[in-house]
Amino acid sequence: MNTLTKITLPAEWSFQDAILLCWPHANMDWQPILQKVEKTFDEIAYQISLHQTLIIIAYDEIHQQAILQRLNTNNSKTDNIKFLTHANNDNWCRDFGPISIYQSNTPVALNFEFNGWGEKYPFQFDNETNLELKKYQILNCEMKSIPFVLEGGSIDSDGEGSLLTTRKCLLSKTRNPTFSKEEVEHELITRLGVTRIFWLDNGQLIGDDTNSHIDNLARFCNTNTIAYASCDETDEHYASLHAMKLELENLRTLDGKPYNLVPLNIPKAIYDEQQRLPASYVNFLITNKQVLMPTYNDEQDNINLAKLQSVFADREVIGIDCSNIIKQSGSIHCLTMQLPKHTVFK
Numbered sequence: 001m002n003t004l005t006k007i008t009l010p011a012e013w014s015f016q017d018a019i020l021l022c023w024p025h026a027n028m029d030w031q032p033i034l035q036k037v038e039k040t041f042d043e044i045a046y047q048i049s050l051h052q053t054l055i056i057i058a059y060d061e062i063h064q065q066a067i068l069q070r071l072n073t074n075n076s077k078t079d080n081i082k083f084l085t086h087a088n089n090d091n092w093c094r095d096f097g098p099i100s101i102y103q104s105n106t107p108v109a110l111n112f113e114f115n116g117w118g119e120k121y122p123f124q125f126d127n128e129t130n131l132e133l134k135k136y137q138i139l140n141c142e143m144k145s146i147p148f149v150l151e152g153g154s155i156d157s158d159g160e161g162s163l164l165t166t167r168k169c170l171l172s173k174t175r176n177p178t179f180s181k182e183e184v185e186h187e188l189i190t191r192l193g194v195t196r197i198f199w200l201d202n203g204q205l206i207g208d209d210t211n212s213h214i215d216n217l218a219r220f221c222n223t224n225t226i227a228y229a230s231c232d233e234t235d236e237h238y239a240s241l242h243a244m245k246l247e248l249e250n251l252r253t254l255d256g257k258p259y260n261l262v263p264l265n266i267p268k269a270i271y272d273e274q275q276r277l278p279a280s281y282v283n284f285l286i287t288n289k290q291v292l293m294p295t296y297n298d299e300q301d302n303i304n305l306a307k308l309q310s311v312f313a314d315r316e317v318i319g320i321d322c323s324n325i326i327k328q329s330g331s332i333h334c335l336t337m338q339l340p341k342h343t344v345f346k
Helices: 031-049 061-073 126-135 181-192 238-249 300-311
Strands: 016-022 053-058 081-085 099-103 106-113 142-149 162-166 196-200 218-222 225-230 260-265 290-295 316-321 336-340
Touching (some): 016 031, 031 061, 031 290, 031 316, 053 061, 061 081, 099 181, 099 336, 106 126, 126 142, 142 181, 181 196, 218 300, 225 238, 225 300, 260 300, 300 316
Parallel strands (some): 106 142, 162 196, 225 260, 290 316
Antiparallel strands (some): 016 336, 099 106, 218 225
16 A cells, blocks of 8 residues: 555544445344334434435345335435345444545545454354445445454544544454454554554443444544543442543543543443343434434433533434334444445435
8 A cells, every 4th residue: 555645534423425224124133123123213214314315225125115115104305215135134234334434535435344243143144235335336436345354333533543442342352363452453554544543441331242342432522522431330330431431531632632521321221131231322323414312211311412412513413212222232323334425326
């Protein structure tokens, strides 16, 4: 690679061509609560389609027609919706969708390897998705396949070369077992153009099977603001999240100042049949006109909506009930992937 080539990993608040969303179906783990979950997807699709293109991955043509009927019923702006039919193992496309960069101002979609969060779950079909997006001319840019496991939910960018991530995930031996920390950093710097990597040692939510994805713990809201998951001293997460807060307090912006830190208190404990679920308000999605924040029918919902609205003055912050989505240990950000400017065919 030409060392003079400038590579940029855009921030999520940069202008987007589209949002990618993989619709649930009966062959996924959602089957027992599929009807409830689809109502949440109806709302996500409705909100995104109001202002920008939404690309929906459907299982097959029959599934696509059923989705389209739902979208028409709930008054989604279907002129803004495109479809890709492709079988998927699951629908957390944040982690298997393309990670887009700009190389000398030209967009490039990076097709990193996806291995089911360290081979915890089947992943063959998910790992084919990006190639299908390119094959069927949904992506209007070069695609590069990278022989390195990297999930979109494990990194967060400020668009100016700073990257937030966690050691627990990126240095997990189930991802890239032969890579040292220095080799992982080299991949991030070379592929994504980042100049600073903020490695968090702390921050862990019970029930999180991603090895501590950053998008459930701490997120850039702008170049000098980070929202993070927090709790009070009575919660079992306190030691870990407080230690993470101290780490965040030690970080500095590019001009050497402390970040403006916005605590988003996690909701009261939500359980499935076996354990507590990793519910977090940090798993919000930034779109061109909105911020879609997960809610959990908890007293913290409105408090955190107000906090995010004060940060995102240029966007409308909208709460979407994710009390059913969290039953599979993820939320809105995990379900979606933004595709930046000039990456999608019009």
